[in-house]
Amino acid sequence: MAETAIEMVGVNKWFGDFHVLKDINLSVAEGERVVVCGPSGSGKSTVVRCINRLELHQKGAIRINGAQVTERPEDLGGEVGMVFQQFNLFPHLTVLQNLTLGPMKSRGLSRAEAEARARHYLERVRIPEQADKRPAQLSGGQQQRVAIARSLCMEQKVMLFDEPTSALDPEMISEVLDVMVELAEEGMTMIVVTHEMGFARKVADQMVFMDAGEIVETGPPAEFFEAPKSKRCQTFLSQILSH
Amino acid sequence: MFGARPVNLFLLCAGLMVLSGCSSSATWGWYVINPSTPTGWTNIKFLIGGMGDTILISLIAAALSITIGLLVALPGLSDRWYIRIWNRVYVEFVRSIPLLPMLFWVFYGLPIIFRSMGLNIPIDPFWGAIITLAISDSAFTAEIYRAGIQSIAKGQTEAAQTVGLRYVQTMRYVILPQAIRRILPPLANQFIYIVKMSAFASVIGMQELTRRANELVVTEYRPLEIYSLLILEYLVLVLIISAGVRWLERRMGSDERG
Numbered sequence: 001m002a003e004t005a006i007e008m009v010g011v012n013k014w015f016g017d018f019h020v021l022k023d024i025n026l027s028v029a030e031g032e033r034v035v036v037c038g039p040s041g042s043g044k045s046t047v048v049r050c051i052n053r054l055e056l057h058q059k060g061a062i063r064i065n066g067a068q069v070t071e072r073p074e075d076l077g078g079e080v081g082m083v084f085q086q087f088n089l090f091p092h093l094t095v096l097q098n099l100t101l102g103p104m105k106s107r108g109l110s111r112a113e114a115e116a117r118a119r120h121y122l123e124r125v126r127i128p129e130q131a132d133k134r135p136a137q138l139s140g141g142q143q144q145r146v147a148i149a150r151s152l153c154m155e156q157k158v159m160l161f162d163e164p165t166s167a168l169d170p171e172m173i174s175e176v177l178d179v180m181v182e183l184a185e186e187g188m189t190m191i192v193v194t195h196e197m198g199f200a201r202k203v204a205d206q207m208v209f210m211d212a213g214e215i216v217e218t219g220p221p222a223e224f225f226e227a228p229k230s231k232r233c234q235t236f237l238s239q240i241l242s243h
Numbered sequence: 244m245f246g247a248r249p250v251n252l253f254l255l256c257a258g259l260m261v262l263s264g265c266s267s268s269a270t271w272g273w274y275v276i277n278p279s280t281p282t283g284w285t286n287i288k289f290l291i292g293g294m295g296d297t298i299l300i301s302l303i304a305a306a307l308s309i310t311i312g313l314l315v316a317l318p319g320l321s322d323r324w325y326i327r328i329w330n331r332v333y334v335e336f337v338r339s340i341p342l343l344p345m346l347f348w349v350f351y352g353l354p355i356i357f358r359s360m361g362l363n364i365p366i367d368p369f370w371g372a373i374i375t376l377a378i379s380d381s382a383f384t385a386e387i388y389r390a391g392i393q394s395i396a397k398g399q400t401e402a403a404q405t406v407g408l409r410y411v412q413t414m415r416y417v418i419l420p421q422a423i424r425r426i427l428p429p430l431a432n433q434f435i436y437i438v439k440m441s442a443f444a445s446v447i448g449m450q451e452l453t454r455r456a457n458e459l460v461v462t463e464y465r466p467l468e469i470y471s472l473l474i475l476e477y478l479v480l481v482l483i484i485s486a487g488v489r490w491l492e493r494r495m496g497s498d499e500r501g
């Protein structure tokens with residue numbers, strides 16, 4: 001049995017009076033791929049952001065590789081990678097500098113080591129030739145692949161994706177998904193928030209459906225897509241699969 | 244070169260024309276500041292001799308102000324009110340004190356506090372002026388930093404955190420390099436403000452530009468000529484600073500594209 005990479009037990013969170021996460025229980029084994037879906041505003045981003053401490057929860061426990069998380073994201077020391085919907089690349093740095101900053105400053109790599117690693121991962125996301133450009137000179141799909149490479153350069157065990165293709169033009173979605181499928185095949189532990197159900201069917205070990213701050217349904221993709229148990233999940237799936 | 248804008252050159256020329264326009268009439272006596280006569284030359288050397296102190300006071304005060312300003316701005320960006328409050332208290336308090344009373348307080352009052360604490364720290368006019376200018380200006384630079392840093396999207400901080408950067412590293416490598424382009428122009432305006440306000444140092448006996456002009460007026464009874472020259476001296480200083488800032492902005496702009 002694989003080790004547990006991420007564990008959420010009875011996690012609750014409020015934004016002021018608004019109860020945004022209600023008793024979230026989720027366990028992700030090492031090497032497991034979890035795809036989270038659900039209507040907009042259901043709390044998917046908040047779950048992911050609680051895991052890497054960009055948001056703090058008020059009740060319950062979150063453990064990463066067995067260790068209880070603390071308040072501050074930097075205490076994770078980049079252990080949990082994150083790919084944002086809006087890429088969030090550093091616009092004042094070149095692609096290469098975007099990739100070497102974390103490894104050099106938080107992992108103590110030398111410039112040469114960090115650059116070698118950066119070029120290796122740029123190769124992996126298939127844009128080695130863009131190393132010296134600024135993010136603004138790249139297409140959306142290329143920028144998101146740089147963001148993935150930036151995260152990979154930290155060589156974390158877990159990667160979180162928050163709607164990584166939602167801000168992309170349709171013709172660029174597949175170049176990003178292809179990279180993600182490769183990562184999944186190599187055994188990276190991943191939590192992916194996405195509405196790309198083709199991707200979900202291909203890589204997910206576990207599907208999670210959220211609505212109104214709750215995890216309504218979980219299960220392996222075969223069951224999840226063929227025979228969703230809850231009404232809310234059925235409605236949601238019929239809506240997004242119809243177009 | 245200096246990249247002076249036409250409007251600035253125009254100002255300079257207009258100033259010179261006013262001076263020379265008056266020169267034929269009895270109201271204007273070139274001789275006090277006429278470089279070709281020994282007295283005039285001595286006077287001019289005396290007046291312009293204050294340039295060094297004005298520049299030095301302004302530069303040191305500005306350096307202190309941009310340092311204090313950053314240290315005051317950072318707590319103002321916290322999401323915890325009991326940290327943020329320190330920023331507000333400092334900014335609101337310092338901003339409400341007029342420069343001249345603060346100068347008197349620092350120069351005449353502060354040494355008494357030091358003495359009562361058993362410290363022997365004399366405050367001479369030079370440092371009295373610098374401390375006052377730096378503190379007074381730091382409330383404004385703090386607000387400039389705060390606005391500049393807040394204008395950088397939250398996603399930048401979050402991305403920096405997820406690649407393991409700590410707070411100071413995030414500021415240094417991600418936020419400030421982006422914010423500096425928006426911060427620089429208003430900071431430059433503050434520097435111009437400091438140069439002009441440094442004239443107040445004259446009242447505590449600092450022999451900078453304004454003090455020297457006052458002293459010369461007392462002996463020569465030629466206020467129009469001497470104060471006109473004084474204004475020109477400040478104008479030249481400010482023009483040089485503006486040109487320097489534009490050069491810096493252009494350089495940064497070309498870094499951005501790349």
Ligand SMILES: Nc1ncnc2c1ncn2[C@@H]1O[C@H](COP(=O)(O)OP(=O)(O)O)[C@@H](O)[C@H]1O
Pocket residue numbers: 015018020038039040041042043044045046047
């Ligand atoms: N910082 C915040 N302050 C207050 N409410 C928030 C904040 N972030 C998100 N919310 C609210 O929490 C709910 C869940 O948001 P989110 O997790 O982003 O949903 P999803 O990613 O599923 O669309 C939404 O109703 C959103 O408006």
Ligand SMILES: [Mg+2]
Pocket residue numbers: 044045046162163
């Ligand atoms: Mg979201």
